[in-house]
Amino acid sequence: MGMQTDILASQPRTTDGQLLDQAGNDIGRSRIKAFLIVPTAAAGSVVFKDGGTSGSTKMTINVLANSTNSDYIILPGEGVLFQTNIYVDVTDVASVMVWYG
Numbered sequence: 001m002g003m004q005t006d007i008l009a010s011q012p013r014t015t016d017g018q019l020l021d022q023a024g025n026d027i028g029r030s031r032i033k034a035f036l037i038v039p040t041a042a043a044g045s046v047v048f049k050d051g052g053t054s055g056s057t058k059m060t061i062n063v064l065a066n067s068t069n070s071d072y073i074i075l076p077g078e079g080v081l082f083q084t085n086i087y088v089d090v091t092d093v094a095s096v097m098v099w100y101g
Helices: none
Strands: 030-039 044-050 056-063 071-074 080-082 086-091 093-100
Touching: 030 044, 030 056, 044 080, 044 093, 056 071, 056 080, 086 093
Parallel strands: none
Antiparallel strands: 030 071, 030 080, 030 093, 044 056, 044 086
């Protein structure tokens, strides 16, 4: 049987920075399994990086302008691995939350 891990949720992030767990600690090495992006009235983006502001970009998600519908995306397979930590760079996005394991 394949890999099985518990799924945890991050705190919602509204500005650039490290994603934190529910206790306020940096999320270390983990895999993003899904994420929720709440857009604003303007088009925006979320850039997921491994290792902080200058870390390697793992995903860039462009978000359509919409103030009523959130974007919930489940990643295929085992998700996307972040070796160091999960950093988000947000532009015109109300909030980002991830499910990881």
